[in-house]
Amino acid sequence: MGLRSKGNLTRFDSAPRHNENRISEVSSSDVSLFRPARVAHGITGGVETLDLIFPAPTGEEKVDVSYLLKAPNLAKPFAYALLSKLTPDSVDSRHSFCKWLRLGFFRYLADQGREDVSLSELDLPLIKGYVHWLEQAAPGEKTARWSHGTRNGYLHALRNTIDILKKLPKWNAQLRTGFHVPSHQWIGAKRLKKPTEILNDEELADIYKACLDEITAIRSRVEADLELATAARFFVPKSATSSGDYRTRDVALAAFAEMLPERIPCYPELEKNNTYLLTAVKTRFGGVVDLRTAFVPGPRQLVPFAVMLAFHTRLNPETLLGSELDDYYVEDRFGEPRFFARPTKGRARRRQRPSAPVDDSWDNPASIYDFVKGWTSRIRPLAPHKGANRLFIYVPKAVKPIVSFFDVHSSNGNGFGALLRRFCRDHNLQPFSLKQIRPTMLDLGRTMQNGDIRAAQALGDHRHPDTTNSHYTSSAQRKRNEERLGEIMSERIRWVESGGKIDVRDAGKGGDEGAATPGWRCFDPYQSPYSPHGKLCIAYAYCPVCPLGHIDVASPEACALALSLLDAIRRAKGTLDPQGWLERMGPIERRLVEYWLPRFDVAVMDAARRLVLPLLPTPE
Numbered sequence: 001m002g003l004r005s006k007g008n009l010t011r012f013d014s015a016p017r018h019n020e021n022r023i024s025e026v027s028s029s030d031v032s033l034f035r036p037a038r039v040a041h042g043i044t045g046g047v048e049t050l051d052l053i054f055p056a057p058t059g060e061e062k063v064d065v066s067y068l069l070k071a072p073n074l075a076k077p078f079a080y081a082l083l084s085k086l087t088p089d090s091v092d093s094r095h096s097f098c099k100w101l102r103l104g105f106f107r108y109l110a111d112q113g114r115e116d117v118s119l120s121e122l123d124l125p126l127i128k129g130y131v132h133w134l135e136q137a138a139p140g141e142k143t144a145r146w147s148h149g150t151r152n153g154y155l156h157a158l159r160n161t162i163d164i165l166k167k168l169p170k171w172n173a174q175l176r177t178g179f180h181v182p183s184h185q186w187i188g189a190k191r192l193k194k195p196t197e198i199l200n201d202e203e204l205a206d207i208y209k210a211c212l213d214e215i216t217a218i219r220s221r222v223e224a225d226l227e228l229a230t231a232a233r234f235f236v237p238k239s240a241t242s243s244g245d246y247r248t249r250d251v252a253l254a255a256f257a258e259m260l261p262e263r264i265p266c267y268p269e270l271e272k273n274n275t276y277l278l279t280a281v282k283t284r285f286g287g288v289v290d291l292r293t294a295f296v297p298g299p300r301q302l303v304p305f306a307v308m309l310a311f312h313t314r315l316n317p318e319t320l321l322g323s324e325l326d327d328y329y330v331e332d333r334f335g336e337p338r339f340f341a342r343p344t345k346g347r348a349r350r351r352q353r354p355s356a357p358v359d360d361s362w363d364n365p366a367s368i369y370d371f372v373k374g375w376t377s378r379i380r381p382l383a384p385h386k387g388a389n390r391l392f393i394y395v396p397k398a399v400k401p402i403v404s405f406f407d408v409h410s411s412n413g414n415g416f417g418a419l420l421r422r423f424c425r426d427h428n429l430q431p432f433s434l435k436q437i438r439p440t441m442l443d444l445g446r447t448m449q450n451g452d453i454r455a456a457q458a459l460g461d462h463r464h465p466d467t468t469n470s471h472y473t474s475s476a477q478r479k480r481n482e483e484r485l486g487e488i489m490s491e492r493i494r495w496v497e498s499g500g501k502i503d504v505r506d507a508g509k510g511g512d513e514g515a516a517t518p519g520w521r522c523f524d525p526y527q528s529p530y531s532p533h534g535k536l537c538i539a540y541a542y543c544p545v546c547p548l549g550h551i552d553v554a555s556p557e558a559c560a561l562a563l564s565l566l567d568a569i570r571r572a573k574g575t576l577d578p579q580g581w582l583e584r585m586g587p588i589e590r591r592l593v594e595y596w597l598p599r600f601d602v603a604v605m606d607a608a609r610r611l612v613l614p615l616l617p618t619p620e
Contacts, residue, residue: 037087039079050075052083054094063094067102071109073118077171081164090318097157104154108133119165119174131155131185148186159183198440203430208311210427212363214304218293219362219371225294229253246280249291256292260378265292266401289397295378299394299404299415303423305368306392306416310437312365313341313354317434321406321416324389327351328369330358339366379403494536501540501617517543518616519561521550541565541619544591553599559608561616562600566592568616575618585619 040051040062052063065082068075082101086094108130109115117126134154138145146154159181165171199207228250236254237245246252255277256265263269267288270278278288285291289298310320323343330337337358342351358366369391376393383393383403390405406416417433424431494502494516504513514525514536520543522528530539530546543549544565552558569585569592576585600608 037083039083050079052079052086052094054087056091061091061094063098065098065102067106071106071115071117073116077119077165077168077174078161080168080171081161084168085160085164092318097160100153100157101161104134105130105158119171120176122162122179123176124179127158127181130158131182134185151186155181155183155185196436196439198443199432199436203432204440204444206427206429207307207432208363210423210429211304211308211311213427214423215308215362215368218301218304222294222375225253229257229294233257240274240276243276243279243283246277247284249285252277252280252285252291253294256295257378260295261381264296264379264382264395264401264403266399268400292395295375296395297372297375299396299406300419300422302372302392302394303416303419305372307420307423307434307437308363309365309368310434311441312356312368313352314438314441315341315343315352315354316438317416319343319352320434321392323391325373325391326389328391330366337366339364339369341365494538497538501619502538515543515549516540517549517565519551519558519565520544521552522546523548523550540617541569541585541588544588544596551596553601554604556604556607556611557613559597559600559604560611560613562592562596563608564613564616566597568618571618572620575620 037055038053040053042049042051048066048069049064050066050069052065054061054063063086065079068078071078078101082098086097089097109117111133112129114126134146134151136145137143144151162175162179162181165175232248232250232254235251236258240246246255255274259265259269265288267278270281270288281288281291293301306320309315310317313320315323320343323341327343328339328341330339332338338355339358340353340355342353344351356365358364361367362371372391379393379395380388380403383390383405387393387403387405393403393405395401396404420434421431423429495504502516512521515522516525516528516531516537516539522537522543525537525548526535527533528537528539528542528546528548530542531537539546543551544562551562566589569589572585573581597605
């Protein structure tokens with residue numbers, strides 16, 4: 001049984017008897033995938049080709065993996081592994097992954113003359129040689145040929161492919177037992193990567209205000225124009241005899257409304273079919289593009305809506321700009337309406353899950369979605385099939401305009417970056433990129449929760465906190481982490497020096513970790529008159545008599561701790577000599593009894609006496 005010709009493609013029978021290394025066009029059911037995805041092998045122009053075929057909105061997407069054929073013993077298993085790995089991925093991810101494999105491992109095999117290697121011959125020495133090859137210096141230089149990120153990408157592509165092969169029984173049987181591609185060959189590479197710069201509080205506020213100002217202006221004008229067009233729809237002339245028939249703006253708007261959705265109002269269209277309306281628009285109403293804004297958004301006008309939605313959903317730029325109408329909806333949760341965004345993120349291979357409460361304000365994400373959906377409704381029938389359901393569609397300023405959308409798979413998102421720069425110039429803002437918004441919002445949430453990474457993890461919809469920590473820890477948060485580490489080290493030293501008496505792990509929520517006595521607060525724990533300056537104060541029990549010490553007189557817990565401290569000081573009579581106790585503990589007892597405890601009112605004192613707290617250590 002051999003190859004059967006089918007145009008330029010060939011089909012390989014399911015039970016080959018001769019050449020096991022031949023590649024075929026097969027159903028993806030062989031690798032537990034969606035049926036339309038397949039591997040295709042053929043001859044094109046006398047050249048042998050190998051492609052991965054994936055379903056796409058416009059028909060099929062083809063990824064060329066003919067480079068696999070240079071290693072004939074690996075071609076078939078690697079093709080199946082790539083098919084399995086890449087089917088759920090985005091278009092960009094598929095091409096990038098194949099490029100990493102081609103420029104990495106398969107180029108290494110060619111350089112080393114090992115293109116005849118088989119699955120059973122893959123072993124650790126070969127992989128170590130690959131890692132060493134990736135560390136080679138650039139020609140004529142002492143620096144590495146590839147950056148840490150590039151090396152990790154090349155190694156990552158091979159490791160993931162081998163991991164997929166292990167899940168496919170036919171190919172796993174040919175791999176050596178225990179064979180794997182090691183990870184983390186360049187320790188510290190992630191730390192060398194500079195995180196995306198976040199926006200500071202002032203920049204964030206300025207951008208948000210600029211977006212809200214534009215949204216307000218655009219919505220006010222569009223909604224007012226739509227009302228005018230609706231009211232004037234009966235006054236549009238059936239057969240105009242002069243431009244005077246469109247003397248008022250509302251009649252011109254109504255005439256534009258009649259043209260949609262069959263055709264887009266533009267200069268060629270009006271010049272061909274209604275020169276009187278064209279003359280009126282040009283001489284009285286600021287031009288065609290300006291007048292049709294009520295029905296047809298331009299790309300620049302969508303910028304504030306996209307940026308505002310990015311603030312509230314925290315979606316990646318490509319996920320947000322590529323999202324569709326069906327990705328958003330409102331549901332009742334616990335009796336309150338809530339807005340949900342569920343676009344698919346290619347890297348995560350699943351839908352995202354941000355949500356927000358619903359209200360009528362124009363900066364609310366549900367309100368933004370409803371307006372953009374309604375604003376673009378008249379041009380959707382004219383949009384290309386693959387973009388008709390996109391949330392953000394528009395008509396650019398052109399001689400023959402067509403309905404377009406932001407191409408998230410291009411290098412510049414179909415010009416969104418340039419539009420965003422224009423937005424910044426229009427409002428005198430510091431230039432920023434859409435990708436800065438997500439890490440900024442995650443960092444803000446983390447800061448509000450005292451640096452808890454779980455807050456950023458929840459806001460970013462990450463499965464694992466490691467993802468948040470490695471990719472969404474800003475330089476500011478790293479600095480805060482370093483400061484916190486220094487504080488913890490100082491607290492640890494103090495715990496040792498105090499013999500365990502000062503233990504901030506029991507400070508409780510809202511407790512002051514700098515104060516040496518539980519329940520108390522300190523204005524400057526590094527400048528205590530009872531402890532060496534420059535180090536955390538270790539003068540346990542002295543806070544009541546220290547000029548830097550104070551206590552929350554409205555807190556029952558603080559009151560209970562003050563009573564517990566008084567008890568501990570009195571217990572010290574049994575461990576200290578009388579003279580020593582009078583000199584050191586006597587003033588503290590008097591200050592507690594005569595000054596601090598009377599400051600708690602009766603209700604707080606009663607609540608404090610009902611609390612059960614561990615005994616405080618006895619002062620020495």
